[in-house]
Amino acid sequence: MRVTSFTETMLGTVRVDGRDPVRRIRLDLRAETDQVLRPHRTTRARLGGRIRIGELADDPDATGELEISPLARRRIRYRLTFTADGRLMVLDGWKSVTPRHPVRSMTVLPFTLYEDSVRVGEGTLRFPVTTGLAPFLLSFRFPRREDPAQYLAPRWDGGPGRTEVWYTTLTDPTTGTGIWLHHELVSPTDGSAPHTHGWAAAFPPDGEVRHVRFGPAPWDKPTCGFTSPGVSVAPGRLTGTAADFHWDLTEHPLAAPLFTFPRWSWRHPLLPAAHMLPAARATYDGTFSDGQQTLTLRGAPGASARIHGHGNARRWAWLHAELGDGDVLDVIAAVSTRPVLRQLPPLVFLRLRHRDRTWPRRAERSAVGLFGIGRFRARIALPEWTVTGRTLLRRIRVEVTQPAERTLALDYRDPDGAPAVCRNSESADAKILLERWWGHWRPEATWTLEGTVHAEVGER
Template identity: 75%
Template sequence: MRATEFTETMLGTVRLDAEPRERRLRLDLRAEADTVLRPHRTTMARLTGRARIAGLADDTGAKGELEVSPLARRRIRYRLTFTADGRVLTLDGWKSVTPRRPVASMTVLPFTLYEGDTRIGAGVLRFPLLTGLLPFLLSFRFPRRDTQAELLAPRWNGTPGRTEVWYTTLTDPATGTGIWLHHELTAPADGSEPTAHGWVAAFPREGEVRHARFGPVPWTRPEHGFTSDDVTVTAGHLTGSADDFHWKLTERPQEPPLFTFPRWAWRRPLLPAAQMLPAARAAYDGEFAYGDRTLTLRGAPGASARIYGHGNAQRWTWLHADLGGGDVLELVAAVSTRPGLRRLPPLVFLRLRHRGRTWPRRAERSAVGWLGIGRFRAGFGLPRWTVTGRTALRRIRVEVDQPAERTLVLEYRDPDGARAVCRNSETADARVVLERWWGRWRPEASWVLDRTAHAEAGDR
């Protein structure tokens, strides 16, 4: 199923009822619809962006909805909520589409401004044709929208020498406990029967990290996710038991899927491996018990991810960071096991979803740059590792700390029989600094995560 995405800028003025003069108003919006726009039908889209009123508001977290119905209802309606000087305001208006004035009716937006249900002002916005039309047309994208069930369905087609992973990481907000659920299909390179196995781990804020393994058992080729005896993963549900661990969780995705690697790498397994997140941000409810402890989860923040490929990299690092406010960072840095490639510096795949947009715009940008210029770089090591990189107008630095006492070391086997070791912490620390070029590098945003980052470093 195809979706529609585009950006739009509108300029104008607003007059507050309590003021005699007008104030300048600017909206920089991004619209996302789950279907392809069809002019003869009504299409609803989500709005995010920035609302600026001179001397009153500059909110980069504005949100709302857009109704596109130029023929069916002869209108294009905008409802946008934003904050201004601590007040929550709603802009409500529509373009009245008519064939008698096609240009004006499609570019002029009269609106009313409300605080709650009370009108506090009114104004007019206009789409700037001379400066805005070309960027508007070039911004249109029609990405494929995948359902979570489709993304969770097994990819393995019977080819030997493959591994497939479903994993979930989350943090209990009440206790600060980090939780890791890892489910894996391994199809040995020698053609022997595939097996399902995995592990579960708890990382209490204070105390010893504990884990338990399940499997291996024969792979039963489920259609909708992962199954291994008592352990299952399906859309919206994770259940299982292993030793004295027991869990029954529901998952509520909060964000669309995020492709850490290029989308084509997930669709067509041309790279040694690819990773993506069916739920880039999700809330988890239910129970998670181990030993004599039972955690009742309510809205626990986390994410679910998928991996498919030939096995682990020669060396790798991984980070998932819920940055708050809807922002999320996912990165994978790896050195391939392929001859020749293993001598190259680590390839970095970094995706930052910030203020409703994903940066870098293309997933391969952080790995290859422009002909190798501007490629992101990783510094491996423990307990600290780093990733740095830049594009034309932004640069980022990520520092991750995995203290030994909060890190679980696990060994397992790749499809080729090689030994792999991962060092995982679901209570890692991280610092992320994002800067933007405005004649010089200036801070745009920064985040500090104290024992809520999910990180891993591994090798073969």
């Protein structure tokens, strides 16, 4: 079944608390439905985006709902919850659609502001037809609905020399603590029994990084997700107890799956490994305790990911970054252990979901370029590593910093018994510059992230 998504921008004015001056207001919204949009029916959509009110509000995490019923009920109703100067407000209004004035009725949105169900303001928003119509129409997407749970099922076929990973990384918005949950299945190359193991780690902004390991333990063949004594990964739920660590988290997917490697590599294991995110973005509620502090999480941003393959690369770097406004960046740069591939520079798989579009359009583009020309490049080192690359009209530079005091080194073994070590930080920093060609290179977007980036450098 296909769904519908689109973006919309509206501009206008608002007066709050009666005596305040008239202020400018801007809405940059994303709408997502659970079905194909049909104008002759009533369709409900989830709303998210950014609300800006001059000198009063700039909330990039506004949420709400949209009722689209231009023919059945002759209205398009918006209801958004946002924060303004520390106050929780609700914007409620609708466009009254009439055939007598089709353009005006479809582009003018009178609205009312409420605080604790009390009316505190009113205003009018307008859709800018001249500048906004083309981007609005081009933003419509009708992707297939994919259930993130379908990607939790184990991919291992029972053969030797394979590994499979379920991992989750997130950041507590209250304390800034980064959390890492790693669950792994290993089927040794020598044909011995498969086993599970993993770890949990906490990265407080000020304090020592703490972690705990669990396993090894026999694999009990769950049909969906991961299980090990005291630890489980199930659709929408992560639980575990290991030594003095305890966690019980509920996962709420917010975006469509993101395939860091080509989508076909997940279905057909022809590459040394494959990587994907069942949901490119998610939020987490629940509790997480590392034995020293217990965190109560509410809407913690993060994501879960999946890996399956023959083992780790010879060298690798990984990044997951929440960029705000629904944007997200995932990067993997790796040198393969295969005899020919290990002589090449790192292959880069970069996927940027920006303004509801994924760039580069194909995952192979950043790794192999066009006929071998234009591959993205990576310089893997610590405490800093970089990735750069360009397509015809865009180029990007990613600079990642993993401070030593916020980086955890863990050693383990691949299916062939070779030792590997990963140096991970769930509170890393990054600077990202995206540019577009308009006769010359101009900045399209920049992000500076401090302490909220999930990154790793590893080697065998």
